[in-house]
Amino acid sequence: MSYLTCDIETIHEALKNGKVTSDELVKESLEKSIMVQEKCNAFVTILEDAKASEVTESLLSGIPYGVKDNYSTKDVLSTGSSNTLSDYVPFFDATAIKNLKDAGAVMVNKTAMDEFGMGGTGTTAHTGIIRNPWDTTKMCAGSSSGSAAAVASGIYPYALGSDTGDSIRKPAAYCGIVGYKPTYGMISRYGLFPFASSLDHCGVLTRSVQDAAIVVDVMKGKDNQDMTSWDSSNIHLKEATEKELLGKKVCYIKELCDIHNFPNVTDELKEHLENFHHTLDLCKEMGLTVEEVSVDQTLLNALASVYVVISCAEATSNLSNLTGIIFGKRGKGKNWEEMMMDHRTKGFSPLIKRRFVIGSYVLQKENQERYFKNAQRVRRLLVDTWKELYKQYDAVLLPVGIGPAKPLEGSKEVIGKMDEHLQALDEHLQIGNFGGFPSITIPNGFVNGLPVGINLTSNCYQDGLLLNIASHLESKMNYKNQVCEVSKNV
Amino acid sequence: MYKAVIGLEMHCELKSNSKVFSSAKNSYSQIPNEFVRPVDMAFPGTLPVVNKKCVKDALKMSLALECTQPEYMYFDRKNYYYPDLPKGYQITQMESPVGVNGCIKIECHGKEIPVYIHDIHLEEDAASLDHYFDTSCIDYNRAGVPLLELVTEPCLSSADEAVAFLETMRSIYQFCDVAEGDTKKGQIRCDVNVSIMEEDDTEFGTRVEIKNVNSFGGVHDAILYEIKRQSELKKSGRYNEVEQETRRWDEESQSTIHMRSKVDAIDYKYFVDPNIPKFKITKEWLEEIKKEIPELPLECKHKYMEKYGLSEYDAGVIIKDKSYVDYYEECLSLGMDAKVTSNWLTTQVLGEVNHEEISLKEFFITPSRLKQIVDAISKNTISSKQAKEIFMKSCEEKKEPSSYMTSENTQMSNEEELNTIIKGILDRSAPQIEQYKNGKTNLFDYFVGQVMKETRGKANPVLTKEIISKYLN
Incomplete structure (x- = not known):
């Protein structure tokens, strides 16, 4: 059997007892990486010279893991899956990476993603389309696509992701694994390539809630290099997952979960929602009070636009450092303007350029009030609505997306084409980013043979409570440590 | 003759150990790129961390200029592309500057005039560029250096007033110990707005902005040139040719040159920087900072004239520099006579300091050494002629003045x-x-x-x- 498909505690025990060595794990993980690369195109870099590390008391010591390519990793190519940084090798580690390194974790690959995290399809990486291990004609969703594909394939127990809209939590659902982004600022963003700073979160993809807790326990902490980080030394996530059920009351939102609220319901959506309600029944069995609440549909309909406006505005500014002057390939031209333009024109994919245009447009003096400022007001309204819910409920439970993984065919991102109600269901995870709420997706079944997920989101700083509920719910289902293993003949 | 209306934007580098949003050293260096951290070159994933000392000093100036302080401190991004701007945006303050609606009195040609401050805000400096024949080099030492930008209302009416204001401001910065204010090191840079109007007009004329004037002399000359240029056009009935534009001061040709028109104005797409959380400025903190503000130059001057009977000229000389005031005040605290000290300071001491081209702080004749000499005169141990000789000898040979007052050469007063x-x-x-x-x-x-x-x-x-x-x- 392969220990790489086990949970972290099991692997740690095996390492401690000498049943397996770190060296064996690293080698096997690298071999599997090559197979998954062939099958899913999940990596930008496979670190063939990755070295085993000493096994210590730290649960992560000696165990391989993957890193999304938008984390700055010292001496290791970090591209953000963009041509603009196709040869960029940083000289410093992101704080989260440093924390993992210090714990003895072994990075074995850098995972491919939607360019700079901008996209939810896994189709815009400069290294090509990333495929879903459960069905390679389907997408992984994004932007942490490679990390999701790799963890689902059993290469290692966890991989790092980042989440600006749903970039950890949706790929996790599409790949049948766990995706967790903690409260904003719990993990330092120092060294994470920015997309939209007010929405960006570091996080992790795993195959169990407890593993997510173990990894974030190591990644988190106040960092002098990130002013938005905060001291969470009194929060012990792993301990929280081991306690008896702490939650009492949870809710779900009628407008997003009632089949009658959607036109032209497909069988897939019907099954997905039925499955969700079935999971709610399990919650009740656990002893949770589950209540249906109603939220203004207009507000829900606005969330996708709010996200586009704010994220594109911040992105256009955040990525202005990519000029090819200081790092990245130097552009050609007679003067600096031409050189910058050449670098950016050649470096960015059309999708990103479109987002820059939107971002610039909404920030322009004459448009800012109407678009950017209004988007921030609606963001506030949505966050306040959720905070109101948290006065009564320990968590909001919602289905992830409108069903299982979508086909890669015809996946080109189109904004505003979908029915508004359906779009709200597809994109509601963004509220977790608007409010900086801790949010976790866990697998809750299959639709059409493909995994689907349920999301739990709690109030800021309630990460322990959230993981506690998620962990108990996970144990009521059969998808903990679910793996879609690669075999050599695929 | 038309009436000139002048407004100033004064950028002044602040003193601090590290840069305003970076842990790199804030210091001037001849060696390029000596004081650089990853964030100063905007490497992907780096984040700004606010330097509290800089915020405090900015608040200190806001208080000294009688501005209103905001309840919350936060920063905005000013977005534009330029090779000296690594991030592609400058972190500055637009919506909520550290101070607004201030006022400071200045003296010009013996007249006291109020100058109204529109706002004062904290921001970061850009890198510096060195241009060569076919190539340009970027030096990131300056990238991220704290800058305090002060914007006046258009309330000045002559080049002399503008310079008097800048000199007063510089000495206020020095008095408050927040800046060195050395124009030779490029620590103060100005933008100047000039328009002209008829004496009885109620509406301002067309405003022309002159960017990046790097010396007070330059400010003076640029204003005179611009007033003359606009006046000549107006006189000859071609005032419509004065357009709302940005010009630059060309030191070599002693003239202003067109840079860009208003229609080409850049939209900086300001928005609040999400990487720096808003933080509350408490009343207690402001009170604490207020206590650290010393007497400002003009207050000192009036005190010296009224309390110690110094001439306006002497008082004016002493307040020119914070180190002069410190020296003078130290002498007084040693019990020396105000007038005698003033005479020594403004003639012998400053004469020698200027001659040696050193700062007063480095000068061998400290207040306590000066006291040895002055005391000896008042006790009639030495004549004033001897005193001057001892002063010079002591400077030269770096020996205590008292060592020259032996029975051999001192006055017989027994x-x-x-x-x-x-x-x-x-x-x-x-x-x-x-x-x-x-x-x-x-x-x-x-x-x-x-x-x-x-x-x-x-x-x-x-x-x-x-x-x-x-x-x-």
């Missing part, structure tokens, strides 16, 4: 000793005394001369005269 000498001389001079008493009063000087002869010039002349006349009359 009354008893002098009395004995004078009595001896008079005893031997019966005929001269006779003549003196008979009306040949100019013989008085003869007796004094005899005393000087015997003491080799060291007898205290005043005391000598006193004793002689006591005996003769």
